[in-house]
Amino acid sequence: MNQTLTRLQSLLNHHLAGRILGLTHAFNELTLEVGVGDYHAVMRQLRGQPELSFEQLIDLSGIDYSEFVGREERRFAVTVHLSSLLHNWRLRVRVYASDASFPVVASVADVWASANWYEREAFDLFGILFDGHNDLRRILTDYGFVGHPFRKDFPISGHVEMRYDAEQKRVVYQPVTIEPREVTPRIVREDLYARGVDHG
Amino acid sequence: MAEIKNYTINFGPQHPAAHGVLRLVLELDGEVVVRADPHIGLLHRGTEKLAETRTWIQSVPYMDRLDYVSMMCNEHAYCMAIERLIGLEVPLRAQYIRVMMDEVTRILNHLLNIGTHALDIGAMAMVLYTFREREDLLDVYEAISGARMHAAYYRPGGVYRDLPDRMPQYEVNRFKSAEDVRQLNESRQGSLLDFLEDFTNRFPGYLDEYESLLTDNRIWKQRTVGVGVLSPERALQLGCTGPMLRGSGVEWDLRKKQPYEVYERMAFDIPVGVNGDCYDRYLVRMEEMRQSNRIVKQCISWLRANPGPVIVDNHKAAPPSRERMKGNMEELIHHFKLFTEGMHVPVGEVYAAVEHPKGEFGVWAVSDGANKPYRLKLRSPGFPHLAAVNEMATGHMIADVTAIIGTIDLVLGDTDR
Numbered sequence: 001m002n003q004t005l006t007r008l009q010s011l012l013n014h015h016l017a018g019r020i021l022g023l024t025h026a027f028n029e030l031t032l033e034v035g036v037g038d039y040h041a042v043m044r045q046l047r048g049q050p051e052l053s054f055e056q057l058i059d060l061s062g063i064d065y066s067e068f069v070g071r072e073e074r075r076f077a078v079t080v081h082l083s084s085l086l087h088n089w090r091l092r093v094r095v096y097a098s099d100a101s102f103p104v105v106a107s108v109a110d111v112w113a114s115a116n117w118y119e120r121e122a123f124d125l126f127g128i129l130f131d132g133h134n135d136l137r138r139i140l141t142d143y144g145f146v147g148h149p150f151r152k153d154f155p156i157s158g159h160v161e162m163r164y165d166a167e168q169k170r171v172v173y174q175p176v177t178i179e180p181r182e183v184t185p186r187i188v189r190e191d192l193y194a195r196g197v198d199h200g
Numbered sequence: 201m202a203e204i205k206n207y208t209i210n211f212g213p214q215h216p217a218a219h220g221v222l223r224l225v226l227e228l229d230g231e232v233v234v235r236a237d238p239h240i241g242l243l244h245r246g247t248e249k250l251a252e253t254r255t256w257i258q259s260v261p262y263m264d265r266l267d268y269v270s271m272m273c274n275e276h277a278y279c280m281a282i283e284r285l286i287g288l289e290v291p292l293r294a295q296y297i298r299v300m301m302d303e304v305t306r307i308l309n310h311l312l313n314i315g316t317h318a319l320d321i322g323a324m325a326m327v328l329y330t331f332r333e334r335e336d337l338l339d340v341y342e343a344i345s346g347a348r349m350h351a352a353y354y355r356p357g358g359v360y361r362d363l364p365d366r367m368p369q370y371e372v373n374r375f376k377s378a379e380d381v382r383q384l385n386e387s388r389q390g391s392l393l394d395f396l397e398d399f400t401n402r403f404p405g406y407l408d409e410y411e412s413l414l415t416d417n418r419i420w421k422q423r424t425v426g427v428g429v430l431s432p433e434r435a436l437q438l439g440c441t442g443p444m445l446r447g448s449g450v451e452w453d454l455r456k457k458q459p460y461e462v463y464e465r466m467a468f469d470i471p472v473g474v475n476g477d478c479y480d481r482y483l484v485r486m487e488e489m490r491q492s493n494r495i496v497k498q499c500i501s502w503l504r505a506n507p508g509p510v511i512v513d514n515h516k517a518a519p520p521s522r523e524r525m526k527g528n529m530e531e532l533i534h535h536f537k538l539f540t541e542g543m544h545v546p547v548g549e550v551y552a553a554v555e556h557p558k559g560e561f562g563v564w565a566v567s568d569g570a571n572k573p574y575r576l577k578l579r580s581p582g583f584p585h586l587a588a589v590n591e592m593a594t595g596h597m598i599a600d601v602t603a604i605i606g607t608i609d610l611v612l613g614d615t616d617r
Binding site for chain 1: 240241244246248249250253254258434436437438441452541542544549550551553560562564566568569570571572574575577579583587616617
């Protein structure tokens with residue numbers, strides 16, 4: 001681990017003592033996991049504390065862990081990528097929503113204005129609700145869309161398709177007529193396979 | 201007295217200044233914008249979801265189609281994410297080629313932006329000149345990758361192939377006489393690097409031409425100075441990156457601050473604006489093109505002197521050469537496995553970001569050890585910039601909305617993903 005990240009790690013341990021559920025270092029990046037109850041206060045501190053000073057929320061996105069081996073229990077998580085221009089470091093913050101059937105996470109749009117649209121996107125695609133967001137509308141999908149397309153149980157071909165109906169002289173929705181097909185199956189191999197170690 | 205109500209109009213989705221399919225609902229008080237509500241998603245193709253159903257390498261061409269005016273920079277972030285997860289060391293020559301092509305892409309992107317931005321607010325001629333230069337650079341794209349736009353040239357572990365030794369030539373047809381063709385082919389007699397070097401020598405002169413058309417142009421200044429002002433604090437709050445942030449006077453460029461590939465070996469400067477208005481962002485982009493030109497020149501001289509491999513030798517991630525594949529059983533198996541099953545990426549997650557012409561383009565890739573991504577999140581620079589339009593446009597006249605849309609360098613393919 002390089003020196004900047006070691007320093008950031010110790011600062012986080014100091015300032016957020018007792019509220020850190022996990023602080024992992026991998027691929028030269030730090031990932032902080034916080035509880036859903038502490039999330040908003042921690043984010044406020046990450047931005048406000050001069051020693052941490054994360055001025056920018058670079059990215060916020062949802063993820064559905066329901067098919068990830070070992071993490072199926074807590075289905076939805078929100079992952080935030082923060083960046084500090086002053087200290088030139090980055091941090092990933094993850095918070096798991098407590099209830100998979102009704103995932104709610106606090107909104108950080110009042111801390112960083114850029115979170116506004118990212119939270120709308122996570123709501124649209126994953127159905128994660130953001131408590132305190134003042135304009136939680138769908139953003140990427142069609143007007144009147146039903147469902148949350150990036151959930152793992154949503155088929156890649158969707159549920160409805162659209163066509164122009166010559167008789168009714170308008171565009172109509174109907175159930176999809178194509179069947180999803182998988183050309184390359186999903187295969188998981190042992191860890192070292194990817195690095196080309198010990199395989200001829 | 202008559203009751204006066206605010207008037208709401210639709211700008212787009214079919215509007216030439218909307219740069220694609222942007223629908224902007226504008227609430228007007230007379231001619232003044234009270235609220236601008238962008239409706240996006242009309243070009244949403246679900247790239248992130250599609251990538252989950254394809255092998256890692258099959259998604260490389262999807263990256264070209266995100267921001268379809270800076271194709272290779274998108275591929276770059278995606279390939280970097282995979283390389284970090286697997287732990288691949290990209291050969292030095294491939295790193296130089298990537299840096300060179302990133303900068304060619306930056307020039308391509310800024311040329312399009314400045315040309316169409318000027319077109320949107322009334323300077324017809326600009327786009328004709330900038331597209332003249334884009335033509336040369338798209339020929340470079342074509343020569344190295346075979347495609348003028350959607351190159352799919354960067355691959356995890358390097359680039360698809362080495363730079364070509366000759367440039368494609370124009371041929372005589374009923375539109376081009378033998379004399380025209382001779383002139384067009386004059387700079388194409390040598391290798392790709394010769395052609396590109398000739399371009400970099402000509403390009404500063406072209407930039408001076410653009411400057412004389414726009415920089416002191418009274419109408420251009422009336423339309424851009426003081427329009428869409430972003431203070432440095434607000435630019436940070438709104439997640440602005442790239443020229444949008446630098447135009448507000450924040451010196452932040454990932455190529456300098458968090459260098460990737462061989463950017464730390466390059467000599468270049470980061471231009472910053474002062475006032476954070478559309479005019480300053482235009483000046484930043486102009487200067488960035490000059491700096492990109494400098495970087496391309498440095499790469500050319502290094503690439504001339506240093507031949508070498510352009511992709512890693514790890515056949516779990518990169519295919520063996522065609523020649524060796526045809527004569528060797530083991531390599532044939534590698535080839536077969538790589539193109540049917542695809543590469544496997546160890547469990548983990550990374551966020552890889554590059555300084556894209558429009559700002560920070562990042563890829564958050566989550567792998568569960570399979571031959572396909574578990575989740576891919578594309579952090580496009582245009583998304584937060586478009587979210588800032590409401591704040592930038594409020595209080596301006598309706599005609600300034602086109603100036604603001606032009607200055608954020610909007611490409612809906614990248615915003616909607």
